[in-house]
Amino acid sequence: MQKPAPSMLRNKGRARCRGILGPPRLACRSLASKEILMAELAAPSAPRFEHRTDRGPVRGVTTASPRLSWSVASAPEGYVQTAYEVEIARGGATSRWVVESSEQILVAWPDAPLASRDVAVVRVRVRGTGWSPWSEPGIVEMGLLAPEDWSARFISPVGIGGLRQAAPEVRGTVQIDARVVNARLYATAHGIYTARINGVAVDDTVFAPGWTAYESRLRTRVYDVTELVLSGENTLDVTLGNGWWRGRFGFLGERALYGDRLAALAQLEVTTADGAVHVLGTDETWRARSTGILSDDIYDGQTTDLRFSPDTPFDRPVETVEADLGILIGEDGPPMRVTEVVPAVSVSTSPSGRTIVDFGQNLVGWVRLFARGGRAGDEVVIRHAEVLERGELAIEPLRSARATDTYFLSGARAENLAPSFTFHGFRYMDVTGLAELRVEDVEAVVIGSDLERIGWFSSSHGMLDQFHQNVVWGMRGNFVDVPTDCPQRDERLGWTGDIQIFAPTANFLYDSAGFLTSWLGDLAAEQDERGRVPHVIPDILRTELTSSPAAAWGDAAVIVPWTLWERTGDRGILERQLPSMKAWVDCLRIEASDDLVWRGGSQYGDWLDPTAPEDDPSRAKADPDVIATAHFARSAQIVAWAADVVGDSSLAVEYATLAASVRAAFVREFVTASGLVFSDAQTVYALSLHWGLIEDPALRARAAARLADLVRSSGFRIATGFVGTPIVCDALTDNGYADIAHRLLLQTQVPSWLYPVTMGATTIWERWDSMLPDGTVNGSGMTSFNHYALGSVIDWLHRRVAGLAASSAGYRTIAVRPVPPKGLTRAAASHRTPYGIASVAWSREGGEWMLEVEVPVGVTAEVQLPWGGSASVGHGLHEWRVVEPTAERTAPKTIRDIVDDETRWLRLVEVSSLMGVIDSDARIARLLEPMYDHPAAELGEAVWTRIWPSATAKAAIAKISD
Incomplete structure (x- = not known):
């Protein structure tokens, strides 16, 4: 499953560094060797059919005219595809078509439609100034169509x-x-x-x-x-x-x-x-x-x-x-398979005397156990759980799911035990009925949809890398034919809200296009005549409550197809899903009042905001009407964009006008003249900013400043649920508060993304505190240790921390805009785009900051350096080196300046704790919030005046302000 680090990935295109703007200290050099400079136009890859990722012949296709895609591994400098030729052999005849086009992703099938059972062997070649060699053949075989x-x-x-x-x-x-x-x-x-x-x-x-x-x-x-x-x-x-x-x-x-x-x-x-x-x-x-x-x-x-x-x-x-x-x-995506086998790492005895096996990784699948010496009819019982509590399996999170496999032995000297029609979410198991169990006798069989890994990230921060790995495992365990919410308890359903926020991350990490295309087909099939989208797809709940319109959940009908278009360039998915997308927005027109504000209804709100009561995760700080109306505006705008992509200009104008009207209604109803958004929660500001709901620049600036203050006053802890979590760091970064976003990202106290890592998590938790700091399980009655939703922030990690993002559909152009956190010395991301591998890697050492970018053939990269300077480059490997500016250390003018300076902030917390004043950074942050604009010298009045003598307070302030 592991791939080379992004910095080790190379292609053979010539590197070019042209159009650079910036100060003289900026330098760019080509990494191209003489051999690379002489690179010839390589043969394209074997053609891919639709979004299928089969290894070898692609069977069971039921699209009679399957679209073709290919990539080119290397090409000479300046190469641009001007034409392609497709060769198709079928039924004993071979035909060729030359198409004058630069397109190479999901191009039209040139031949007559295929019929049931037909087999076609397809090759392609491309032309720049001359023709490339022919690709290896791709074989497509039809299923039964009628x-x-x-x-x-x-x-x-x-x-x-x-x-x-x-x-x-x-x-x-x-x-x-x-x-x-x-x-x-x-x-x-x-x-x-x-x-x-x-x-x-x-x-x-x-x-x-x-x-x-x-x-x-x-x-x-x-x-x-x-x-x-x-x-x-x-x-x-x-x-x-x-x-x-x-x-x-x-x-x-x-x-x-x-x-x-x-x-x-x-x-x-x-x-x-x-x-x-x-x-x-x-x-x-x-x-x-x-x-x-x-x-x-x-x-x-x-x-x-x-x-x-x-x-x-x-x-x-x-x-x-x-x-x-x-x-x-037929099949749009890959089937489910065994994707890995994980050996046990330990066998131990629990306090109650049970035999416990730890696999070291929370995963999804089943246990394969080698039993020896049993008698015929002996009963062996295997139970599964994600975590231990007080040394025993924590089975409460399973709710009513027994998650138990039972075997009656045959009496053979040795036999393998494994189920065939069930799966479990677990890291631990216990077993009864065996006289002896050795660690080498047991292994975990990992199953899931057999998705192809296409995205990677690494950094100098071990906990951050573990967090990223946890997201990967969470996706693997919950992409089990449909995108589920958890793999262990009596649920495992395709909740629409979860995949709506996670789809960008999913499409970066794994080739999810076929998988999600299939799921969207189910969504459209389950959508009712009023345009309502059930909260789970496929819909097994079938109640009025779980079919009523719910913001963020029903919006999956619109946002997931748009995400697929953005990441794959598949216009066909928009053409297929546009009636479903439009139907959802039309449903919201009816739900909203005449003033276009969506009020009330069965809303989940900012689900699992850490401030929400344990027994009611929907009671978040963010007002549900704000969230609902924001999603109405967003979905209407996306329908307009989608209509424009597919060429329906009248529909595009209609829904763009609707979106603008809903945005105006949002501001009129929920935004004050001072830029405050109703309910004053991190999530409502993130929505307002990241989705462009507040268009007035002055209002935006005030809203962004308020969002930053909310993060400061939380002690740089996360305060968002499902809705705000994917976008809060984007809202901060894009509005001038990247340092605040970075401190939010690297926080380790609960609630935070890295807190579970400190507790030994190997997947993403459903709740920010699924396990409490004392090692006990959250007693809410609804907690899972394998939910991907709160890991959706890593899409921002890829795009803005590492700096690799698509800037046009399907990565035809990429944006390289890293914003390096002070807490990292390096970060890298790579992604197999439809055109080939793109990668970004940056590092800092000895005052120099280095950026390395790999661009696949057929793609242009727009590179923007953190301290000024930009370039537009074509395929190849490129490197920039810049002397990283040294920030002048000045005395803080305001209390906000002290909070924003991480060194001074940590000193403040340390001094407060040592002097016995306040031992919680979160409490200090809340206490200071009303005084952020006050002079730094007033810090003592804000925190210590009533406890310390004046001289002591002044000395402490001096130490912090040093």
């Missing part, structure tokens, strides 16, 4: 496999008497399934077909099983699990939300050397049996009887089940 392509029908066992019964398995057989040249399996299920041909798994995926809005969209998968089908009789076995379809699911304790019967749909098509096509499809001739999987639930775990014999006969009938084959769809 219901009539299916001769198979859904089948379900009769008399077995019911609710709370053992998992069923169905079998079909086919006789093949000629040499097999090609074999494909097309499959899906009501429930989740595994498939085997002649006893061998058809692939390495898990939990197929995943979770979608099953009533409207059911995914199918295509398997190349040519190597598994033999001459003679062949068996196809499909084992069915409850999964999301029929298991206990949702915190209301319901079961069988989509149906009370499991069913399989499978169609095996085998082509032999004589040209014949043999088809084995699920129908009434198949037979069924019960398996040794006695029970399986996502929440509760799996019970497995290992005494089950594989020779047990298939002696039960099946029957066909009515189902709409018109809702079958």
Whole structure:
């Protein structure tokens, strides 16, 4: 999973440093070697189809005219693509098309649309002044596009496999008497399934077909099983699990939300050397049996009887089940797989005598355990938890989820224990029923959507790097076919608010485009005729309360597609989602009053603001009407922008006018003449500033100053919930308060981003204080140790601390604008853009500040240095060196100056504590807030006058002001 540090990443383009503006001390030099200067135009990468990231042939595509993308690894200086040529071989014929265009991302399919089962081999080459070599071929293979392509029908066992019964398995057989040249399996299920041909798994995926809005969209998968089908009789076995379809699911304790019967749909098509096509499809001739999987639930775990014999006969009938084959769809993103195996780091005994295993990392998956010496029928029980409390598994955060796997041993001398139809969120496990367990006998199997890592960050700050790594693991554990809110308790739902704020971060860290495209398809399918967006997608809650419009949550319908456009350049996603986007904003027009202020309703507000009561996370300091109206303005503006991108000018004007009117209503209703925003919370200022709701420059300046004062008065602790957390640092940085943002970022006291790191966290917590400083679990009844939402700030970390950002859709141009924190000596970020790797790395040493930028072919970088100077550069590797200005140390004029000087501030806190006046920096900050504009000499009157003699107070002030 680890990739090279960004500073080690190179391409072969010539570095150029032109158009530099700034003082004479600014220097730029090319890192290009003579060899690089002579770089030839490289062959493009093998073409990519839509957003698929498959390794090898791309199968199961159901877009008849798949768009193509490629990148170019190296090119001569000054290269610009002027044309591309596409070669397509299909059906025994090869055709070529030359297109005069500089585009290389998601370009149109030039050939006739593909039909079901079609295979095409595609190559591309590009032209600058001359043609490049041809790319390696990309292979695309179509799935079944129409219901009539299916001769198979859904089948379900009769008399077995019911609710709370053992998992069923169905079998079909086919006789093949000629040499097999090609074999494909097309499959899906009501429930989740595994498939085997002649006893061998058809692939390495898990939990197929995943979770979608099953009533409207059911995914199918295509398997190349040519190597598994033999001459003679062949068996196809499909084992069915409850999964999301029929298991206990949702915190209301319901079961069988989509149906009370499991069913399989499978169609095996085998082509032999004589040209014949043999088809084995699920129908009434198949037979069924019960398996040794006695029970399986996502929440509760799996019970497995290992005494089950594989020779047990298939002696039960099946029957066909009515189902709409018109809702079958292909895959937009990657399937779920085992992505890593983590060995145990310790085995210990808890205070109560239980055997505890620590894997050193909070993760999602299951335990694989090697058991030896057990007797037939011995029961082994494995429980899972994210944290320990007083040395025991902390199971309270699981709520009603049992998260327990049980095995009845077969009596073999040694056997492997692992489930197949459940997963857990855990770092720790305990086990009973084993006489002996060695650390080498147990490992954690990590599962999730098999996303490709494309973004990295590193710095000189170890805790900050750990925080970033925690976000990565949080995303891995919660991108399990849909973007979930937590992987361990009786929930694991696709909350729209969580992914709305996290989508920019997700798209930097991993190639999430296909994954989120699929989820947005579910969102559009679940959106009702009034434009309302359920709070979870897919919608299993289905209540009036959780379908009513909620700001920030329903806005996912608009913000997530726009984020995908910004990060991938996929105009098609806007074309597809624009009706859904528009419908949401039209819904808000009705929700808002005639004055365009959205008041009331079922709002989550600034969810989990640290000041909110434990039992009511929506009661944040930020007023919910401010948040709602801000989102109304933002979403209306995005619809206008999206309409402009897709070429609907009248719609763009309509919604731009609406957005402007809502912004005016926001200021009229919530902003005072002095720049105060109603409810005076960090989040309301962050929204107002970062989304441009306050357009008057003087008002903006006053609002920004107030936001900075709020952060100061919190003792540089975070005071935002889900809504404000992703943007508060942007609002500060973009309005001249970067140092305040940096101190907020590097704070370690609770609440802060780094506090969980000090407590040993390896993922992002749901609450700022999911674990209290004394090591006990927050007793709110709703806390998770694996939520990604509060980690969404790392998008700002990538863009402004490291300094790597897209400045036009799909990274066609990038903005390099690092704002280096004083607390770091280096930072770096790299991202595999649609055009190739872009990276930024800066460091400071000996008074010199160095910036290294890598720009992929086809991209232009606009570089802005922190102390003045800018440049526009093309592809290649570039470096700048600048003498970092030394700030003159002057005596503080105001109390605010003392607070803003971190050295003096820490001295103030230290002196206060030592003299026994105030031992809390947060309390001192609150006490000083009304006096920020007072002269520094009045500090004693603000803090100590009533406690210390005047002379002592003056001496302390002198020490601090030194």
